[in-house]
Amino acid sequence: MSQALEGIVVVDLSREYWASLAAALLGDFGARVIRVEDLSTPARDPGRDGVYPVDAVDSEARLIHRNKESVALALASEAGCDLLGQLVSCADVLLTDASPENRKGWGIADEDLLARRPELVYAVGSLAGPLGPESSQPPLDELAAARSGVMYSLPEPGQPPVNAGAGQMYTSVMLALGIVTALHHRHETGEGQRVDASLLGGHMYASTLTLDAYMAMREDRLAEPKARFDAANPMSGISYPSQDGRWVTLTMPDTDRWWPAFSKIVGLAEDDERFDTHEKRCGDSRLAMMEALEGIFATRPAADWRADFDEQNLSADIIERYDYPAKDPNARDNRYVIELEDPELGKIKSLGFPIHMSETPAQLHRPAPAVGEDSEAVLKTLLGLTAEEVVDLRGKGAVGISDRVS
């Protein structure tokens, strides 16, 4: 068995970025992922939030739909829903971010399916979890970010709230993790089950340390945006601008350990009476030290500071832009960034695989399919339909077939 999820069939009935990505993760580790695209609903516009001009190149699909087959069905039609039901009956896992109403309308309500097939793993991604007050809000990352407290707390005081987008990325992995946990449980007991992960839960997970601190103390200051110089430690969790405008950032919480080498490179005397103990650095002299460091870091370009940080093996670095990982040989050597041959763009770089496995590594089996690229093959080989039946279903508009030749 060359991959961990070999032989597992996943039906991916997702719409949002993060839910589709969860299915791609399963595909990266060997599951056969059959993506069902609903022809009855307009496709999601990846540029809808207006932040970037993504309409030119739909590059996200290359990540979130890789290692998948695509079947296009009109789920507003009875024939489309019937085919969906047949696909799900061949699956080990159903992964969806559709609302309970839609799932019921399509004939795949979890209570019905799990009653019929108790060995199924039925995974649902939602805005805020299955329990609690009814809500008709769609599972959008921004809505959960807004509710979670993190969006409010991230910027400098007085600046607009910031959605870093981390919550949805957490939710992707949580959904995949829940599914594999349920597969292990099924192996032990024969039982499938419902799996849930939500964007609200994802954002809360992403802010674990701050949230646990807030829950333990319930002090408003912990929830408020922090100015840079509000940092409790001048040598940890703080950034300073260098001469060329690029920022350096420091994380040396136990300052006693780092002070001898650090004081040398910033040109402060190790026995400077203002700063010579951890208590002074994080206590009475905290602000004075930050002001001193602000002045010192502004005197040399970032690259020079990095050379010194590296030489002394300090926990400090430059705040880079995306060109850094794109060119980083270590990102390439670990397959975090890969190169691939794209059917439309030719040779491109892409995110690779964040988990290394010695015996069952992640693999890129195929690039993202065009919508409906595999409709015919899947309906014939998996569901046993004849060529005539596929033509008939296509004629009725229940099935879509892509013309792309890949």
Add this chain to the structure above:
Amino acid sequence: MAKPLEGIRVLDATVWFQGPVCAQYLADMGAEVIHVERPVTGDQARGVRSIAAVPVADWNQYFLAVNRNKKSIAVDLKKDEGRDLMHKLVEKSDVFLWNQGLESLAGLGLDYETLSAINPKLIYATNSGYGTAGTVSKPSFDMTVQALTGIMARLGEPGEPPIYLGLGAGDAYGGLMGALGILLALYHRDRTGRGQAIDASLYGAQLFLAAPTLQPYLATGDEIYGLQQSRSKTRNPLWNRYRAEDTWFALCAENSEDAWRALLACVASPSLGEDPRFESAVGRRENNEALVAELDALFATRTAGDWVGALEAAGFSAALIETYRGVAEDEHAWANTYFSQVQCDELGEEVAIRGVPVGLGRSPGSVETLGPELGQDTELLLFDVLGLDWDRIGELKELGVIP
């Protein structure tokens, strides 16, 4: 109800946060997780209060919440007898987890070759800083690694300082990736009987965390994905954050004719509806700064709660931008066990901490206890798991191998 990972024993030889939070998931889901700590000082996270690394309550929520549901064994791995104890525990465990630098493993006799020879079914997991394939071995704390990915540099308004995603936001992602790697390896072992080595590094996880913008940058090389973007220059003013009279809210609507008409009806502004600049989707995109300014002025007249109510009633997706106080009272967060109440012995009362993030219908995880006292289970584990007698345990104490 049985938890899904019952019967799985994990040796959690990790410190600080990334490794401990990885093992936390396994413990929440029923694995027997043994936090392996050095005698006397233990995991450095026990000392966060004095080093001003994170805000700490009158009980150390940093260590105790992260290491909930775990046991603790204190053993000096630098002594031969300590190494021998670890090897015996490895023989009787399913997972070994490490996040204290890969270069020290061989010297401690804890490298993959040694441990997999002792137990070929072992899942040998590391949460490294920069991966196992390269040669990078510099320190790897959350923020310095996050800085390298490029994600901080693109956040915030243009000209403002780069934004850190929040304390441990990358660490926890590395931990979660580690847990996914361990579960994948466990499922592979279920079906083949074979163990393996897995690694989820902080750098690799944080690169993936940046996917929504890093992936298009990698595919196109367009710098825009890595640069700060102003909210007043969004290409879709209908999907944005707005400041109402009292606080901020988020509005998420596509730039369509229907949405624009509905928004005009909701905000009841005839002048906006008559403005020819905003008549079409293209107009709204091209005159984005003017439209954001108009909407800023309009929304400033009522409270965010009023607007969110009115917008939701009109069929919009909108949400109040809450503080942590808001999420602490969020009914969904409590109903779905994203928070848990658990007894805190130091306070003699229950405290609320972040709960179990993944729901399982038949075999759910749960929070039973806060983190352990340093070495609290040492003797019992040596007695129960390794079958040592009390004489031998006494000798190990005298040698300083265990406290």
